Amino acid sequence: MAHRQDQQRRASIHDVASRAGVSAATVSKVMAGVTTVKPENAQRVFDAIEQLGYRVDPLASDMRRAKRRIIGAIMPEFESEFFGQMVTQLESMAEQRGYTLVAASSRESEARETEILARMHDWRVAGVVLAPVRNEHGPAAAFMKANGMTGVLIDRVLCDDAFDTVSADSAAASAEVARELIGKGHRHILVVGLGEQAATVRARLDGFRTTALHLAPDVRIDVVLAETDVEPLRAQLRDYFDKGEFDRGEGRGKRPTAVYSLFLKGTLVALSEFRRRGWHCPNDISLVGFDDAEWMQVTWPAIAAVVQPVRQIAGHAMAALFARIEGEEGPPTARLEPCKVLMRESVGSPANGPHSANPR
Amino acid sequence: MAHRQDQQRRASIHDVASRAGVSAATVSKVMAGVTTVKPENAQRVFDAIEQLGYRVDPLASDMRRAKRRIIGAIMPEFESEFFGQMVTQLESMAEQRGYTLVAASSRESEARETEILARMHDWRVAGVVLAPVRNEHGPAAAFMKANGMTGVLIDRVLCDDAFDTVSADSAAASAEVARELIGKGHRHILVVGLGEQAATVRARLDGFRTTALHLAPDVRIDVVLAETDVEPLRAQLRDYFDKGEFDRGEGRGKRPTAVYSLFLKGTLVALSEFRRRGWHCPNDISLVGFDDAEWMQVTWPAIAAVVQPVRQIAGHAMAALFARIEGEEGPPTARLEPCKVLMRESVGSPANGPHSANPR
DNA sequence: GTGAAAGCGCTAACAT
DNA sequence: ATGTTAGCGCTTTCAC
Numbered sequence A, B: 001m002a003h004r005q006d007q008q009r010r011a012s013i014h015d016v017a018s019r020a021g022v023s024a025a026t027v028s029k030v031m032a033g034v035t036t037v038k039p040e041n042a043q044r045v046f047d048a049i050e051q052l053g054y055r056v057d058p059l060a061s062d063m064r065r066a067k068r069r070i071i072g073a074i075m076p077e078f079e080s081e082f083f084g085q086m087v088t089q090l091e092s093m094a095e096q097r098g099y100t101l102v103a104a105s106s107r108e109s110e111a112r113e114t115e116i117l118a119r120m121h122d123w124r125v126a127g128v129v130l131a132p133v134r135n136e137h138g139p140a141a142a143f144m145k146a147n148g149m150t151g152v153l154i155d156r157v158l159c160d161d162a163f164d165t166v167s168a169d170s171a172a173a174s175a176e177v178a179r180e181l182i183g184k185g186h187r188h189i190l191v192v193g194l195g196e197q198a199a200t201v202r203a204r205l206d207g208f209r210t211t212a213l214h215l216a217p218d219v220r221i222d223v224v225l226a227e228t229d230v231e232p233l234r235a236q237l238r239d240y241f242d243k244g245e246f247d248r249g250e251g252r253g254k255r256p257t258a259v260y261s262l263f264l265k266g267t268l269v270a271l272s273e274f275r276r277r278g279w280h281c282p283n284d285i286s287l288v289g290f291d292d293a294e295w296m297q298v299t300w301p302a303i304a305a306v307v308q309p310v311r312q313i314a315g316h317a318m319a320a321l322f323a324r325i326e327g328e329e330g331p332p333t334a335r336l337e338p339c340k341v342l343m344r345e346s347v348g349s350p351a352n353g354p355h356s357a358n359p360r
Numbered sequence C: 001g002t003g004a005a006a007g008c009g010c011t012a013a014c015a016t
Numbered sequence D: 001a002t003g004t005t006a007g008c009g010c011t012t013t014c015a016c
Helices: A013-020 A024-032 A039-052 A058-064 A081-096 A110-122 A139-146 A170-183 A199-215 A230-242 A264-277 A310-325 B013-020 B024-032 B039-052 B058-064 B081-096 B110-122 B139-146 B170-183 B199-215 B230-242 B264-277 B310-325
Strands: A070-075 A100-105 A127-130 A151-154 A164-168 A188-194 A220-226 A258-261 A286-290 A304-307 A334-337 A340-342 B070-075 B100-105 B127-130 B151-154 B164-168 B188-194 B220-226 B258-261 B286-290 B304-307 B334-337 B340-342
Touching: A013 A024, A013 A039, A024 A039, A058 B058, A070 A081, A070 A110, A081 A100, A081 A310, A081 B081, A081 B100, A100 A110, A100 B081, A100 B100, A110 A127, A110 A139, A127 A139, A127 A310, A151 A310, A164 A170, A164 A199, A164 A310, A170 A199, A170 A258, A170 A286, A170 A304, A170 A334, A170 A340, A188 A199, A188 A230, A188 A264, A199 A220, A220 A230, A230 A264, A258 A264, A264 A286, A310 A334, B013 B024, B013 B039, B024 B039, B070 B081, B070 B110, B081 B100, B081 B310, B100 B110, B110 B127, B110 B139, B127 B139, B127 B310, B151 B310, B164 B170, B164 B199, B164 B310, B170 B199, B170 B258, B170 B286, B170 B304, B170 B334, B170 B340, B188 B199, B188 B230, B188 B264, B199 B220, B220 B230, B230 B264, B258 B264, B264 B286, B310 B334
Parallel strands: A070 A100, A070 A127, A127 A151, A151 A164, A164 A334, A188 A220, A188 A258, A258 A286, A286 A304, B070 B100, B070 B127, B127 B151, B151 B164, B164 B334, B188 B220, B188 B258, B258 B286, B286 B304
Antiparallel strands: A304 A340, B304 B340
């Protein structure tokens, strides 16, 4: 077992070699599982390894290899359950294959995203899992292309001509949300979202709108989208309700009976706006949000949400990435993983509530 | 700028050297900012660097250095806001000093924690920020000691004889919670928590109890603690309420008027138990939890919470770590950072509610 | 079967 | 002021 090698130099492959009375090359072969080593010598090597508590230095080992056994992961943030779970999954899968995952947060900035990518390129990572801030057409993906990096794009992407992509099937999930809301009788629905440029936001909006209009051509769909930050969205939403921006055209004087938020932060903003105005779900207004969170099932009312299949996304992303690392050729694939829609108490029927008698 | 070096070999320091007509050593010196280089040559080096798009390989560079510029961070999980923010902070501070942060999740397992640490030791990281699963006396800290690693312990720790520690001042925050609850008139309070062995849980419980008893010697404090998992805690809590485990001794027949949860997951479990029984905060029962989360201010009622000073903890942890890396001697320090207690709507006065007429 | 030799890309003494 | 030399710890031909 480990000797008192405290903060001293750790045993190197040469220490093992000399203790076992063989050369460093032989030790290396034994560790690589090469069978052409005399069993007797192999045993002596194993003994020496154990006695010295020897472990290979992965960095030094990677120096000499063609591909370094490091995978980079770039996420827009670490603070949400979704990306937290994503990193956890990616880490464990990388680990299983003997790779180390180095995760970094772009903090929702495309500039930082590219910087991080450049640093990962410096590290000569074997591959990158990139969850871009906006979509597949940003500078980060371009950088990867320009430098011949191998990688996979996830989450806020649809498909790409250079990289495999894996994301939730936003359109299908949104269609299901539309079916649910229309089915319950909602005919005036507000869609709120953050990140107009995010590939997924467009897909979610379109998926929702198409299905809703198909099922109920008379449905009215209002949209409040903010580019990037939460506060502008909050302000826009406040204006929407305060100034009665819904108060135009047909259905004048009536506010929406349901809100569909395309992103977790939008759900939070919507809830806080409801609070300000004293509206309760589902009586005063219904709410469904994309992205589930643990707290949504313990609040009162429980909040309806679209659950993204994090494990599947992570799993397929890693599978695709390792396939490319191992040299798989062929056109890039674009996977869409199905979501689950959990209709909870925050969604009701418009007829049930007193809201029509209480336009504001 | 970067040439079409696609997936080719990237420019090495020798490429730069020969292009600039100097030796590799000179290039290295220029990049290190050594001033003894003839300005003319320095300029040629800069030109060559730019033309070739050269960037040092941090791995190769670290091979030759005494200390590698890598910091390891081990967190119990990545899924919560707290650790998500922590990693984000640590990452940006490491980056500022030119280090790379390699974060890993122990997934609340001490066995994994030690494995990860061993791997980080293999990586010869310059230092480790360890947020142990339980406390400072676990196997991971022992491993660090045994191997002379330099590191800092954060979060679920109080103080240690070998490592600097930084954590929230749990006892002080809990004392404040006690003052608030007692001040509002609560005299029967249930404390729930997860991770009996976590250093912080003891500190929180003791801090709360001491102050509560001091202010109101007649207060009754019940405790429901589960070792490690959420489900046992849920079961215990259910039993507590169902079987009237509070229904003994003095105050028989009355259930607690307030719940103080020592951990985020405990808050979620408490809320879901309240839901099951149709209890609303604060009328039927009051609730405060350690650990704030974004959603707590948008639900109805908003949930009172203790906010941990993530930035301060991260900041002091990194400062202490880098000081040690740079050779600072001296006995380990133990910092406690003050928390903020946000009393929100979930806490009321027991007199206001109908609960005394509604013992179960 | 095994080991010597040649690096991976870089830095740090030591010469000059 | 600069270059030469000698590695960091490992892997990998390629002779033996």
